[in-house]
Amino acid sequence: MSAREEILTRIRASLGRANSTGAPAGLPPSRIVIPDVPLERRIEKFTAALEKLNGKVHRASSRDDARDYVERLLHGRTAVTSNAPFVAECGVLTLPNVKPGGSDPLPLRGMCATLDAGITSADYALSDTGSLVMLSSNEEARMVSLLPPLHVALVPLDRLLTGLDELYSILPVPSDRTSSMVFITGPSRTADIEQILVRGVHGPGEIHVVLV
Amino acid sequence: MNPIPVDAIKSTLSDARLQNAIYSSTARLMDKRAHAIAPDAIDDFQGLRTQANAIKRHAIDNLDYYLEQLEQNVIARGGKVVWCRDAGEAIQFVLQLSREKGVKRIVKSKSMTTEEIDLNEHLEHGGIEVVETDLGEYILQLAHEKPYHIVAPALHKTRYDVADIFTETLKVERVEEPEQQTQVARRVLREKFITADLGITGANFLIADSGAIVLVENEGNARLSSSAPRIQIAIAGLEKIIPRAQDLATFLKVLGRSATGQPLTVYTSFLSGPRRPGEIDGPEEFYLVLMDNGRTRLLADEGKRQSLYCIRCGACLNHCPVYRKIGGHNYPWVYSGPIGAIISPQFHGVTQDPWLPFASSLCGACSEVCPVKIDIPQVLLELRADITHAKRKEGAGQWERRAFRLFSYVMRRPRLYEMAAAMASSVFPGSRGAWLRSLPRLLRLPPVMGWLSHRDLPPPPERSFRALWRERQRAKGGN
Ligand code: SF4
Numbered sequence: 001m002s003a004r005e006e007i008l009t010r011i012r013a014s015l016g017r018a019n020s021t022g023a024p025a026g027l028p029p030s031r032i033v034i035p036d037v038p039l040e041r042r043i044e045k046f047t048a049a050l051e052k053l054n055g056k057v058h059r060a061s062s063r064d065d066a067r068d069y070v071e072r073l074l075h076g077r078t079a080v081t082s083n084a085p086f087v088a089e090c091g092v093l094t095l096p097n098v099k100p101g102g103s104d105p106l107p108l109r110g111m112c113a114t115l116d117a118g119i120t121s122a123d124y125a126l127s128d129t130g131s132l133v134m135l136s137s138n139e140e141a142r143m144v145s146l147l148p149p150l151h152v153a154l155v156p157l158d159r160l161l162t163g164l165d166e167l168y169s170i171l172p173v174p175s176d177r178t179s180s181m182v183f184i185t186g187p188s189r190t191a192d193i194e195q196i197l198v199r200g201v202h203g204p205g206e207i208h209v210v211l212v
Numbered sequence: 213m214n215p216i217p218v219d220a221i222k223s224t225l226s227d228a229r230l231q232n233a234i235y236s237s238t239a240r241l242m243d244k245r246a247h248a249i250a251p252d253a254i255d256d257f258q259g260l261r262t263q264a265n266a267i268k269r270h271a272i273d274n275l276d277y278y279l280e281q282l283e284q285n286v287i288a289r290g291g292k293v294v295w296c297r298d299a300g301e302a303i304q305f306v307l308q309l310s311r312e313k314g315v316k317r318i319v320k321s322k323s324m325t326t327e328e329i330d331l332n333e334h335l336e337h338g339g340i341e342v343v344e345t346d347l348g349e350y351i352l353q354l355a356h357e358k359p360y361h362i363v364a365p366a367l368h369k370t371r372y373d374v375a376d377i378f379t380e381t382l383k384v385e386r387v388e389e390p391e392q393q394t395q396v397a398r399r400v401l402r403e404k405f406i407t408a409d410l411g412i413t414g415a416n417f418l419i420a421d422s423g424a425i426v427l428v429e430n431e432g433n434a435r436l437s438s439s440a441p442r443i444q445i446a447i448a449g450l451e452k453i454i455p456r457a458q459d460l461a462t463f464l465k466v467l468g469r470s471a472t473g474q475p476l477t478v479y480t481s482f483l484s485g486p487r488r489p490g491e492i493d494g495p496e497e498f499y500l501v502l503m504d505n506g507r508t509r510l511l512a513d514e515g516k517r518q519s520l521y522c523i524r525c526g527a528c529l530n531h532c533p534v535y536r537k538i539g540g541h542n543y544p545w546v547y548s549g550p551i552g553a554i555i556s557p558q559f560h561g562v563t564q565d566p567w568l569p570f571a572s573s574l575c576g577a578c579s580e581v582c583p584v585k586i587d588i589p590q591v592l593l594e595l596r597a598d599i600t601h602a603k604r605k606e607g608a609g610q611w612e613r614r615a616f617r618l619f620s621y622v623m624r625r626p627r628l629y630e631m632a633a634a635m636a637s638s639v640f641p642g643s644r645g646a647w648l649r650s651l652p653r654l655l656r657l658p659p660v661m662g663w664l665s666h667r668d669l670p671p672p673p674e675r676s677f678r679a680l681w682r683e684r685q686r687a688k689g690g691n
Contacts (some may be wrong), residue, residue: 002295003295003296003297003301006297007295007297007502007508007670008276008280009505010278010494010508010509010511011276011279012276013512014508014509014511015230015273015274015275015511016514017505018278020276020280021277023275023279024270024273024274027267027270027455028263028266028267028268028270028464030456030458030459030461031260031263031461032258032458032461034332045377046401047691049350049475053478054614071511073595083398083492091655103492103551105483105492105493108492109406109440109493113402113406128475129475129476131476135527136492136493136494137368137490137491137492137585138491138492141492142435142439142493142494143440143493143494144380144437146432146435146436146439154650155603163463164460164464164465165461166321168457168458168461169458170462171422171457172458173422173426173458174422174424174457174482175285175289175419175422175423175457175482175484175485176422177482178238178481178488178491179289179484179485179486179491179494179498180439180481180482180484180487180491181481181482182435182479182480182481182482183476183479183480184478184479185474185475185476185477185478185479185480186478187343187478188430188431188432188478188479189430189431189473189478190294190334190347190348190394190431191364191430192346192348192351192364192365192366193235193347193348193351193369193370193371193374193390193393193394194346194369194370194371194390195236195237195240195364195367195368196255196371196390196395198390198391200394201347201397201398201431201433202345202399202401202402202405202431202432202433202434202435202436203246203397203431203432203435203436203478203479204432
């Protein structure tokens with residue numbers, strides 16, 4: 001008997017049945033509660049949640065304002081961008097020392113490993129927790145928000161959801177869309193030595209979200 | 213049958229620095245959890261626990277169905293599923309795949325399941341370099357130690373210990389600030405991530421309807437382990453299953469809060485299969501190892517089956533008065549604390565460490581905090597019954613049985629009880645404390661002695677309650 005067969009047989013024996021019985025009854029309905037929160041309040045909550053974790057939030061009045069903020073923030077530091085159209089639309093690629101990451105994984109990884117900042121957009125943001133939701137695609141690579149010490153995300157306001165419940169009602173099966181969905185909630189951190197908080201372990205130690 | 217590790221426990225108890233480390237770390241985690249679950253921080257936390265329990269119960273009661281659904285969905289997304297009956301098969305699979313694919317270096321993110329099967333030792337034996345990448349796990353790997361806590365593996369190490377370990381093994385300049393030490397680890401491990409061929413992760417959840425695994429972490433090492441190397445293997449116990457991605461709206465809310473008091477950990481990855489056409493980066497191959505290794509045996513016991521609901525948050529350890537004194541290394545297996553006390557005997561057989569389920573005052577703190585509402589004290593009681601039963605078969609425990617039979621005989625006969633009580637107080641009238649221990653050697657029979665080594669009965673009063681009561685009644689009647 002293959003391991004698979006044997007394990008399934010053992011499970012059924014332990015549960016007291018001989019064969020597969022098909023889709024089981026009695027699965028409790030999922031508990032999805034989406035509160036009605038006005039945009040202004042969502043922005044406040046997102047900002048408060050992320051700043052509590054030492055992330056920074058800037059509310060940009062326009063795309064130009066977003067670009068100016070990024071320019072001031074970089075202040076000469078080098079950066080690689082994702083292919084997200086929104087990043088280009090904000091004009092970030094016109095800034096000095098900012099390079100497009102492109103779609104070739106090896107050179108992209110090289111840039112992410114050596115440059116100071118990664119600039120991305122985000123598919124969604126969650127106001128309850130101050131999280132970014134990043135779906136891996138031809139626009140967003142996994143490495144841009146992960147390898148550089150500074151992560152900057154430019155997010156249009158209409159992508160700001162209330163929280164997990166709303167996200168999972170929009171994406172009930174996220175893997176239909178992507179092989180990788182990541183929630184990013186603040187800078188990378190650890191408390192493994194004496195419970196002392198240290199930021200920037202393997203991921204970015206600094207995170208800025210620009211709500212546009 | 214392993215004896216209780218008395219000497220090791222005594223040395224933990226007498227190590228003031230270690231006691232302080234365990235006490236303060238667990239206290240901080242308790243405090244953070246308390247804040248994160250307060251009504252002003254989250255709506256209806258108790259309702260979420262109830263829901264989490266109901267979903268886990270349903271998933272475990274229908275494990276065969278959801279595992280098959282999971283498998284189908286992983287395959288549909290280009291991944292492969294490898295079923296392993298035991299640790300040996302899982303290790304063999306990783307070794308063989310590594311050989312086939314020419315893997316020389318493996319990066320690993322924190323996973324209790326791989327600790328359970330001693331994966332690192334076996335791979336190193338097979339000539340493959342394995343690097344733990346969670347900071348705490350990395351420190352322990354360099355020190356050749358096992359995790360001290362499910363969530364905070366290096367809880368027992370100070371920064372000075374870490375400085376010693378780093379200078380000795382990495383030959384780097386000595387730094388004593390956690391901030392600098394973290395940077396040392398970042399530098400060394402970055403190099404490993406970029407050059408590794410294979411990444412091994414665990415899985416906090418397996419999602420049946422999505423064919424996905426979920427990884428929860430704060431450092432970014434699980435993201436790197438699962439994204440940088442060209443091959444990813446996720447090794448998971450088959451009980452990690454939940455039916456739907458939507459259930460994460462419940463589980464993610466309770467897991468981070470119970471573990472470290474975080475509404476969400478810094479990174480939550482939802483991964484399904486290898487990188488797809490069009491996606492820029494990610495692994496080219498994705499394997500999910502579903503491991504039994506004793507879990508199906510545990511499943512057979514309806515009362516104790518709930519032990520499989522555990523989501524490894526560590527809250528029961530932090531709140532356990534026993535764990536908080538004896539620490540993580542005095543438990544017989546990598547799973548320590550209350551959850552370790554209920555699953556170790558079920559994986560290894562109740563007679564291997566028969567003392568373990570008795571090392572509890574049944575205070576119930578664990579089940580009060582458990583996010584999936586496992587009734588740990590109840591399972592401990594059932595295990596105690598199993599152990600007593602197993603011992604009786606071997607003819608042990610006769611003294612105890614006789615003593616209890618005598619006790620119950622006396623208790624059911626008021627006259628006899630009163631006589632016995634009067635005798636007891638006449639032996640040492642008015643004595644203070646430790647009175648049983650001072651009785652003649654005759655009474656120091658093995659079972660009694662064991663019981664007396666750490667405690668004693670309070671001395672009997674000169675006049676018993678019953679005597680006082682009678683006097684009172686008489687006085688009343690006289691009025
Ligand atoms: S038994 Fe409950 S409290 Fe303990 S680690 Fe598991 S889920 Fe957490």
